[in-house]
Amino acid sequence: MGDVRPMKVVDRIREAIFAGDLAPNQRLIEADLCAQLGASRSHVRNALADLVSEGLVERIPNRGARVRAITLAEAIEFTEIRMVVEGLCAAKAAARVTDGQAAQLRSIGQRMRQYEASGDLIEYSNCNKELHAFIRTISGQSAAGDIIERIRGNLTRYQVRLALQSGRAAVSLPQHLEIIEAICARDEGRAEKAMRSHLRSVIEALENTRPATSNGDPW
Known part of the structure; x- marks a missing residue:
């Protein structure tokens, strides 16, 4: 080679x-x-x-x-950054979304419904990633996309743990569907609020994974 x-x-x-x-x-x-x-x-x-x-x-x-192994506290900080940046992307996506893109968003949402119902958490997680990436694409916010990509690797193993957490998909599905509907309705404020609410839920789920005796060390 x-x-x-x-x-x-x-x-x-x-x-x-x-x-x-x-x-x-x-x-x-x-x-x-x-x-x-x-x-x-x-x-x-x-x-x-x-x-x-x-x-x-x-x-x-x-x-x-x-x-580098990051701590749970760092993972939460990175997710707080995501909450702000992806909230912006959701609002911008609502302002720019085309009819064709709205149909694609709803198609992703339908697949998420199916995978959650069947218990296929791996495919549900893949759709989750696809949805967030597509929203960033629709938003046209390339700088925001760069920020998310730079922190994505630091969050990967925590996201995998959450994706496989019992009951997590049932919690996140309606949140994702609300994000999709807000963007398709072209309601910028609603879309940003929905995205922030979803990622706030992710932070709460991360907090709940903290061992009772946690000293801040990486998993």
Whole structure:
């Protein structure tokens, strides 16, 4: 495999973190990454430096780099940021949505209904991600999308835990359907309120996962 451009190396390592292929606290050995990605040592080193600046990777003195594990408190802070930014995106989406996009939103909502009813939490979670991403696309807020993408990897394992939490889909489904209907109704204030309410519910669910003896350490 030929050498890979630096940004490609960054993207591939980042996506591996997002997907959980590289686990929290896992050591990132440059030689191994070079072999896996077909990239030069300098490109891998530069990519890791970029990911350190993004907060996805940390360097440990005398031990090299590893995937950074974030605390529950940090996950809640990131979700609070999402609440503000995605609330804005929902409002902008309501102002810009076309009839065709509204139909697509309702189609996603219908699939979410079906997966929640059948108990298929993996597909329900996939639809959840699809819905949020599509709303950001409709909004046209590219800077907001960049912010969400930058923090997405830090939230991945917490989102997976919530997605598989018993009863969580039944709670979030009506919230998502309200977001969809508010956007389709082109009601900006209602859409922003619905998105904020949904993500506030996510924060409450995260709080409820905190062990009674939690000292703030990562899971």
